[in-house]
Amino acid sequence: xxxxxVNGCRVLKGFLDLKAQQMIVADIRRVVETAxxxxxxxxxxxxxxxxxxxxxxxxxxxxxxxxxxxxxxxxGSPWPDIPASVIEVWSSVVTNLxxxxxxxxxxxxxxxxxxxxxxxxxxxxxxxxxxxxLGDTGVFRVGGTSRKNPTQSVxxxxxxxxILGGNARLAYHGIDRIKFGSSTLxxxxxxxNLTLRVVD
Ligand code: MD6
Ligand code: FE
Numbered sequence: 001x002x003x004x005x006v007n008g009c010r011v012l013k014g015f016l017d018l019k020a021q022q023m024i025v026a027d028i029r030r031v032v033e034t035a036x037x038x039x040x041x042x043x044x045x046x047x048x049x050x051x052x053x054x055x056x057x058x059x060x061x062x063x064x065x066x067x068x069x070x071x072x073x074x075x076g077s078p079w080p081d082i083p084a085s086v087i088e089v090w091s092s093v094v095t096n097l098x099x100x101x102x103x104x105x106x107x108x109x110x111x112x113x114x115x116x117x118x119x120x121x122x123x124x125x126x127x128x129x130x131x132x133x134l135g136d137t138g139v140f141r142v143g144g145t146s147r148k149n150p151t152q153s154v155x156x157x158x159x160x161x162x163i164l165g166g167n168a169r170l171a172y173h174g175i176d177r178i179k180f181g182s183s184t185l186x187x188x189x190x191x192x193n194l195t196l197r198v199v200d
Contacts (some may be wrong), residue, residue, distance in 0.1 A: 001013065001014050001148070002014065003014075003017035004148065006140075006142045006153075006154045006163075007142040007143060007152045007168065008032065008142075008167050008168030008171060009142045009154075009159070009163065009164050009168050009171060009173070009184070010162065010163040010165070010168065011039070011154055011160060011163075012093070012160065012161040012162070012163075013157070013160050014157075014159050014160065015089070015093075015159060015160060015161040016045055016089070016132070016159040016160075016161070018159075018185075019160065020156055020159075021092075021134055021173075021185055022086070022185070023085045024083070024085045024086055024132065024134065024194070025134055025135075025185060025186065025192065026139050026196070027083035027084075027085050027086065028083070028086075028105060028134075030080075030083075031055045031080045031083065031105065031162050032053050033103065034077065034080050035053045035054065035055065035059075035073045035075075035077065035080055036053065036073075037052060037053045037105070037107055038051065038052060038053065038074060039051055039052070040044045040052055040061060040062045040063060041062065041063045042062055042066060043062065043063075043064060043066050043067070045063070045064055045131040048062070048114075049107070049108075049109075049111065049112040049114075050106045050107065050108055050112045050114055050115060050177075051106070051107040051108075051112075052105060052106055052107070053079075053105045053127050053142070054073075054079050054083045054102055054103060054104050054105060054188060055072070055079050055080050055081060055082045055083065055086075055101045055102075055103040055105070056079055056081070056100060056101050056102045056103050057071070057079070057101040057199070058070065058071060058079070058101050058102045058199045059071075059072075059073060059079045059102060059103065059104070059152070059200075060102060060104045060121065061074075062068065062198075067121050068121060069101075069102065069121060069199050073098065077112075080099065082099075082103040086103055086132070086194060086196070087099060089130065089132055089135050089161060089196075090130055090196050093109045093130060093161060094114065094127075094128060094130060094163070094196075095164065098127070098198060100130075100196035100197055100198055101197065101198055101200055102138065102195075102196070102197045102199050103197035104194070104195045104197070105192070105193075105194055105195050106192070106193040106194075106195070107190060107191070107192055107193075108136070108138065108172055108175065108178045108190055108191040108192075108193070109180075109189075109190050110114060110178070110180040110189070110190070111125070112178065112190075112191075113174070113175050113176060113177055113178075114145065114174045114175040115174050116141065116143065116172045116173065116174040116175060116183070117146075117172065117173070117197045118170050118171070118173075119164065119169075119170075119195075119197070120197075122197055122198060122199050123199065123200055124198060124200075125170060126166025126169075126170045126200035127144075127165075127197070128163050128164060128166070128169060129163070129164045129165070129169070129195055129197050130161060130162070130163050130195065130196045131161065131162045131163075131164075131166070131190065131193055131194065131195045131196075132160075132161055132193065132194040132195075132196075133157065133158060133160045133161075133162070133191040133193055134158050134159070134185055134186070134191070134193070134194070135158055135181065135183045135185045135186040135189070135190055135191045135192050136158075136179055136180055136181065136182045136186070136189055136190055136191040137155050137156065137157045137178065137179040137182040137185045138155070138156045138175045138177075138178050138179075138189070138191050139153055139155060139156075139175065139176040139177050139178070139179070140153065140155070140172075140173065140174075140175055140176075141153045141171040141173060141175075141176055142154070142156050142163065142164075142168070142171055142172075142173045143171060144171055144172065145170050145171060145172070145175055146172075147172055149172070153174070153176070155179075156175075156193075157182075157183075158183045158185050159162070177189055178190070
């Protein structure tokens with residue numbers, strides 16, 4: 001495992017071995033059977049190109065009224081529990097004294113991307129946001145706390161873990177594109193990204 005610093009974002013290259021990645025994918029498949037992926041509307045009324053769902057006490061959600069956390073899937077059911085295989089990554093990298101309230105699931109097909117944004121819908125920015133990348137490589141861009149700050153890019157490959165914490169907790173970041181077909185982990189290709197957050 002190699003650790004990189006990308007504008008204050010810690011990237012743990014190759015944190016998860018193939019077995020661990022396969023376990024998490026199997027667990028997330030079960031989550032999206034009960035909480036199906038959907039493409040939420042941005043506050044500007046455009047559907048996101050990424051398929052989303054969540055696990056945990058809260059799910060991240062957006063529609064015309066804005067970004068927020070919701071206790072239920074749009075179908076009215078509570079979100080499934082965060083799988084133990086996913087919690088395990090948080091416990092070993094962040095802490096086991098406080099577990100995440102939300103595991104946001106982002107699924108990128110060939111043309112999906114995510115514009116530069118800050119994660120700031122949580123109440124306490126002293127907790128980091130941890131991301132797990134699975135499947136196809138994503139080209140991840142990280143800047144500073146102003147949109148105008150210079151950015152650096154890094155490939156997030158299957159099994160990589162990235163942490164936005166400390167001074168980088170509110171750094172702008174996004175996924176420019178995915179390298180479709182770069183991994184065989186997911187049937188049908190694409191990229192799965194899980195982000196773990198403390199919300200309350
Ligand atoms: C993605 N990731 O990798 C999008 N947010 O698909 C994020 O938006 C993100 O990787 C907070 C912390 C780490 C991340
Ligand atoms: Fe984010």
